[in-house]
Amino acid sequence: MKRYIIRRFFLGIIVVWIVSVLIFGATRIGPDPALMIAAPGADEAELSAIRDRFGLNEPLPFQYAIFIKKAIQADFGESVYYGLPVAEILWQRLPASLMLVGAATLIALGFGISAGVLAARRRTGFLNNFLRWFSFLGLSMPNFWIAMLFILIFSVKLQILPTGGYGTFWHLLMPAFSLGWYFSAGYTRITESSLLQVLNSEYIKLCRVKGLTEFAVVGRHALKNALIPVVTLAGMNIVLMISSAVAIEMVFGWPGLGLLMYHGAVYRDFNVVQAVILCISVLMVFMNLLVDILYAYLDPRIRYD
Amino acid sequence: MRGEFWNELKDIWRRVPKIAVIILLLLIVTALSADFLALHDPEIGDPRQRLLPPAWEETGKWSYPLGTDTMGRDVLSRLIYGSRVSLIVAFAAVIIAGCIGTFLGLLAGFFGGWVDQVIMRFTDAWLSIPTVMFGVLMAVILGPGVWNIVIILGGTFWSRYARVVRGETLSMKTRDFVQLAKIAGCGKARIIWKHILPNVFSSVITLSSLQIGIVIVVEASLTFLGVGVPPPKPAWGLMLSEGRGGLLAGYWWLVIFPGVAIAMLVTSFNVIGDWLRRYLDPFYRNIE
Numbered sequence: 222m223k224r225y226i227i228r229r230f231f232l233g234i235i236v237v238w239i240v241s242v243l244i245f246g247a248t249r250i251g252p253d254p255a256l257m258i259a260a261p262g263a264d265e266a267e268l269s270a271i272r273d274r275f276g277l278n279e280p281l282p283f284q285y286a287i288f289i290k291k292a293i294q295a296d297f298g299e300s301v302y303y304g305l306p307v308a309e310i311l312w313q314r315l316p317a318s319l320m321l322v323g324a325a326t327l328i329a330l331g332f333g334i335s336a337g338v339l340a341a342r343r344r345t346g347f348l349n350n351f352l353r354w355f356s357f358l359g360l361s362m363p364n365f366w367i368a369m370l371f372i373l374i375f376s377v378k379l380q381i382l383p384t385g386g387y388g389t390f391w392h393l394l395m396p397a398f399s400l401g402w403y404f405s406a407g408y409t410r411i412t413e414s415s416l417l418q419v420l421n422s423e424y425i426k427l428c429r430v431k432g433l434t435e436f437a438v439v440g441r442h443a444l445k446n447a448l449i450p451v452v453t454l455a456g457m458n459i460v461l462m463i464s465s466a467v468a469i470e471m472v473f474g475w476p477g478l479g480l481l482m483y484h485g486a487v488y489r490d491f492n493v494v495q496a497v498i499l500c501i502s503v504l505m506v507f508m509n510l511l512v513d514i515l516y517a518y519l520d521p522r523i524r525y526d
Numbered sequence: 527m528r529g530e531f532w533n534e535l536k537d538i539w540r541r542v543p544k545i546a547v548i549i550l551l552l553l554i555v556t557a558l559s560a561d562f563l564a565l566h567d568p569e570i571g572d573p574r575q576r577l578l579p580p581a582w583e584e585t586g587k588w589s590y591p592l593g594t595d596t597m598g599r600d601v602l603s604r605l606i607y608g609s610r611v612s613l614i615v616a617f618a619a620v621i622i623a624g625c626i627g628t629f630l631g632l633l634a635g636f637f638g639g640w641v642d643q644v645i646m647r648f649t650d651a652w653l654s655i656p657t658v659m660f661g662v663l664m665a666v667i668l669g670p671g672v673w674n675i676v677i678i679l680g681g682t683f684w685s686r687y688a689r690v691v692r693g694e695t696l697s698m699k700t701r702d703f704v705q706l707a708k709i710a711g712c713g714k715a716r717i718i719w720k721h722i723l724p725n726v727f728s729s730v731i732t733l734s735s736l737q738i739g740i741v742i743v744v745e746a747s748l749t750f751l752g753v754g755v756p757p758p759k760p761a762w763g764l765m766l767s768e769g770r771g772g773l774l775a776g777y778w779w780l781v782i783f784p785g786v787a788i789a790m791l792v793t794s795f796n797v798i799g800d801w802l803r804r805y806l807d808p809f810y811r812n813i814e
Contacts, residue, residue, distance in 0.1 A: 232647065232650075235647050236647055236650045236651050236654065239647055239648060239650075239651035240651045240654060240655060243651060243652075243655065244655070244660075247660070247663060247664060247667065248663070248667065250667070357793065357796065357797075358789070358793070360739070360792075360796055361739065361789045361792040361793040361796055362785065362788070362789045362792075363743045363746050363747060363750070363763075363766075363785070363788055363789075365747060365750055365766070366766060366781075366784075366785035366788065366789070369766070369769075369770060369773060369781050369785070370781070370782075370785070372773055372774075373773060373778055373781060373782075376774075377773065377774060377776055377778075384774060461656070463656070464656030464657070464658055464659045465656075465658055467658050467659060467662065467747070467751065468658075468747045468750055468751060471751060472770070479659075482659050482662070483662060483751060486662045486663055486666045486753070487666070487752070487753075489666070494659075494663050497659065498655065498656060498659050498660060498663065501656045501659065502651075502654045502655045502656065503654075505653075505654035505655075505656070506650070506654045509650075509654070
């Protein structure tokens with residue numbers, strides 16, 4: 222077990238390193254970065270000033286070495302647009318992102334688990350069909366379109382929710398629902414399949430033989446085991462949600478990491494963009510690692526190789 | 527011979543999800559015959575006909591069935607031409623991604639060892655990079671354009687193929703027919719090309735049908751964010767981003783119709799993909 226964890230951790234570090242090379246490389250394959258940072262029509266003197274300021278005159282491997290050395294110390298350079306250290310901006314934007322992702326996760330989990338349990342218990346019926354189509358629709362509609370539909374219905378027609386912004390519980394509702402809907406389908410599917418599997422196992426049969434009520438069998442005994450894959454999926458989806466929220470944050474003007482990254486890309490503020498993408502990728506790598514270790518720990522049948 | 531073919535076709539038709547297949551075929555036919563179907567030019571509007579509501583509303587006109595946008599362009603015509611953009615981008619991107627991913631997956635699975643390690647760590651890295659955000663970054667760097675989007679999406683979505691194909695290849699490698707081919711003296715390239723590739727192909731097709739919906743949505747997102755297909759091209763994501771301006775003024779038809787089009791296309795791909803997965807892969811082997 223210990224060797225497995227160390228090995229996986231080591232592989233995780235390698236993956237993080239490759240990610241950092243890819244992201245660094247991506248901002249360097251295009252035209253001269255100084256040209257993209259500078260205002261249009263900048264002359265050679267301004268360009269060379271920018272190159273000096275951002276260290277663009279050094280050879281590429283050297284630039285990368287500096288980038289990675291600073292990134293390890295959580296220093297992502299300075300933002301051209303905001304004139305602040307990038308790390309500071311990231312910390313400012315993190316709470317909004319976490320709040321949105323947290324609320325969306327609660328919505329997706331609440332809906333997905335109940336629909337999944339219902340689907341596993343009763344395979345037909347109107348409610349079940351409705352829930353299946355509901356989650357299928359969530360998979361098919363772009364989340365920013367759902368966001369706009371919500372605005373159209375709740376802000377323009379009914380006028381009960383604010384069209385955008387950040388602050389109160391009411392501001393959170395529409396962004397969280399439009400983000401959570403898509404992810405609820407995955408939870409429905411995985412709850413259903415894992416609950417079906419658990420309900421077939423011996424210990425559930427024993428519970429039935431013991432004469433427990435159906436509610437106690439499913440709710441107290443089966444669900445506990447059936448939710449393991451759901452929780453691990455949720456771990457990875459939380460990271461995925463931060464990045465899929467870009468368009469939603471744009472529609473609602475929600476000041477999270479997605480909007481920060483989007484503005485960074487549009488204003489050519491590449492230090493910000495690099496930092497956001499790198500942080501999310503690193504989170505993803507370590508969430509993967511955590512999930513694998515958790516699985517190996519919870520299920521001793523998994524081989525450690 | 528002919529009769530046999532028709533019987534087989536009928537047999538398949540009996541099993542497919544019919545509504546999804548019909549919708550998809552209709553959309554493909556629409557995209558192919560856009561030049562005949564569209565009533566108006568999708569890129570040049572008539573300034574006198576700005577912001578007409580759909581025909582069934584009071585001030586609507588039947589020559590503009592789904593209304594017009596802020597530049598007086600016919601929404602229906604733009605939708606019709608937009609199906610072309612969506613389908614071309616989605617198919618091209620999935621084909622590129624499928625080729626790269628399958629090739630790397632075959633190499634990694636067949637050769638194992640350090641080849642496998644290098645390819646799979648690269649795959650892991652690509653899988654951990656947030657797709658939409660990386661897409662936005664690349665689109666800003668490469669500049670707007672349909673083919674840039676195709677390259678970006680193709681270059682991003684290959685990683686899942688690599689993982690699935692590698693797994694399949696690993697299990698194929700131990701099978702008797704591959705061992706026999708080896709004993710018979712087949713070269714490595716021939717074994718991969720003639721013996722393993724045809725057997726992993728069904729997984730690639732299944733995965734493609736599941737991926738294509740995601741690709742369409744990501745393309746629409748990038749275009750919506752203003753870094754994808756550039757205006758004035760008629761793309762559904764672009765129509766949504768233009769419609770966003772009129773959202774609060776209540777020009778609902780600019781927002782509803784393009785979204786419905788995307789949802790219809792993606793739903794039909796998802797339903798067909800779901801069916802294919804169960805049809806080609808009854809044990810849900812590798813593909814989530």
